Structure formats: structure tokens, C-alpha cells
Amino acid sequence: MPHGQMPKMTSGRPKIAIVDANTLAVLGLKNILQNVMPIMTVDTFASFEEFSGVSPDTYFHYFVSQPIVLENRSFFSGRIQKTIVLTISKDPNAQLSGFHSFCINVSEDELVRDILKIAQFGHAGGKNLPDMPQILKKKILSDREIEVLSLIVQGFINKEIATKLSISLTTVITHRKNIMEKLGMKSVSALTIYAVMHGYVDINKI
Template sequence: MSHQTARPEPGRPIRVLIVDDHAMVADGIRALLETYDDIDVIGTLRDGQDAIDRCADLSPDVILLDLNMPRMNGLQATEILRERHPDIAVLILSMHDAPEYVATAMRHGAAGYCLKDQPSDEIRRAIDMVVAGNRYLCPGAEEALEPAADGSEPLTSREQTILLLLAKGRSNKEVAHDLDISVRTVETHRKNLKRKLGISSTAGLTRYALEHGVLQGTGLLH
């Protein structure tokens, strides 16, 4: 699985943005990465909302993003960052190695999942892989991405939100306005919804939402 990322020009350092609400952790990772001449740590931010607000100005190649943060967690931030900046790789840097954490992060659009207690050279390898457009998973995490027993793909929280709005009769343009994303991004989500659910029409999506209680806010897929 590869991600659409813009590789740095030859000779330019990899621009890395660290987002973690624990200052000691962020400073420690920054110190590790600054030992590499070809990595430029362009900043450390404290939560996902800060990352979204500052991303366009800072123009990172890779964002190292913690999962558990105030205001906006890493999963929500990853989805929005991937929508608005598909050329930037989001690398989750977490202390949690449980398969469900890894799988959920990757479903939300992360290019990789790295553990905070890994050696600095492994974190460096993760950065190199996602910048090159490849997926990185921490050792032992591959089984987390095995498909469900029925072969289905779970919907992300963003896809569930878009399904709800479409089922309420909102147009692509209205959904884009509501979520502050582009119409093209909504169209991509709509295609992914149809593919994942095996549904060929918008009417079918509405019917699915009705049958599964989406319009009553009872959730959808895990």
C-alpha cells in the first residue's frame, strides 16, 4: 500500500513536524532527529488542531503525530490532514502497540505507525519509508491489518459522517461546505463508501443508512 506524497527535492533535508502534547517527549524526539544532517525538524506542536492550523505555513514532508492529545486527537487530525494535504505523510508515533490501535490509525489515513520506545534508527527508517510513499508498520504489527473474517472494510469516522450527510439528502457541495473540505474530497469519500459497502448508487447508500440506523445516530461499523 502506498501513499501519495511529495518527495523532497534531491539534496533538501526532510522537513519533519512533531505533534505531541508532552513537551519532554517532543523535545526528546526532536533531539534524536536533529542528529541527522538530512532531517530538518521545523517545529513541535501540542495537539492535532494546531497541526491543522499550521500545516500549510510550515509545509512539512512528514508529520510525527501522537494519538492521545487534547482538543483534537491524532485520529481526527490524521483524517483532516490527509484530506487537505494528501502530499504530506502522517506517521503516528505512539506508546500503544495493540493491534486495534495500529489498524484504526491506518484506516484513518496514516502512512505509518511507529512506537515511541523504538531506537532512533528505526524511527529514522520509518520516516524514510513514508517519505518515499511506502507504508511503515512497527515490528510485529502486520497482523493488525488482516481483513475481517467476512472480508469487509470498516468505515472511518469521517466516512460515517459523510454517509450520514449524504443519507440526509445533502449534495456533494453542501457536504464539502459543512465539513470544510473540497467537493473532490467528498466525491472520493463517496466512491470509497460505495466500494466498501458494495453499493453502486447514492440511493443505495441512503437505503443502507436507513437499514443500519445511521440516521438515528446509532453508529455503523466498528
């Protein structure tokens, strides 16, 4: 397969690789990736040697720590479209030229937004990915709850949501409680993932 070319789906779920020696960072990123892109299988590797021994060209994307990319630059330069460099700084001067960089030293909400952008724009509107499982596509919320959810993830507080939708503050709080109970989610980050993946809100508005 030519370097950088996306692997074709044959059977099973598409795969993402995380290559980083930082176990805590890897586990946290894997958890968020699996929540954002539940159709993907996420494999983790502590070293380039471990990663290179498992047919790396079968992966759709690599999330790789900057030191590992630097040490194996020729390999990743040939697969630059698939490589996402994990950095601890947002300073452009500290990032590798030509590579897409992803700062992991930010809040969970910001990490989720950045990963959602990759999911939303990195695959031609999702055309290169298999369809979402039916269980994840089912409409669980009412139309009004979807309106409230959209405003929540856009950062509006309860009082602002009440004003925008011309409903009482108590009604907003009730909707918010019902949304979290129906979806089994307790954080705004989780709600954000759900809203974007179901097309209830544009990532640019978050």
C-alpha cells in the first residue's frame, strides 16, 4: 500500500493507533476516542518498535507522541496525512512543520472538541467510515430536549436557554435532568459528543 493511503475496509471495524510511552495520557485519550468514535477500534502501543510490528498501514490514523515522531521521522513523514502528533504545547513554534498537531495539555472539554473536529472533517463528512450502529442512531430525545441539548453544549446557561426558547427556568432544569437520565450521561463533554455525532449541533458552534 502506498504511504499515507487510507486502508480500505475489508472486515471488522476501522482502527486507530495511539503510540506513546505515557500510560496515563494514552488511557485518557483512548477513552475519549472511543466515546467520540464508537465505531473505531483503538489500539495502544508504548513504543514505535511495538507499533511497527503490527502492520501499521492497516490503521486509519496514528496519534503519536512528538518524541516518537522525531525519532522515526522518515516513517511518519511518508504517512503525514494519517499522523497526528501529540504535543504538550499549543505554541506553533514548538510543533512539527507539516504535521497535524494535537495538544493533550488542555481541559477535557477542549480535547473532546478537537477530536470531534477530526472526526467531523477528517473523513469527508464521514463517507469513508462505516455506518453508525443502529443502537447509536436511535432518536432517544424529544424535539424540545434536542433543542435544549444543542444550547447546553454551545455553552448557554439555564437562564439563557429559558430566554431563547421562551420557557421557564424550571422547565429547562427539568429538560436537562431528563436528557442526562435518558442518555446516561453526567458531563457536558459526554453530551457534546452525543450532540455532534448525531448532527444536533455543528462543531464550529461549540
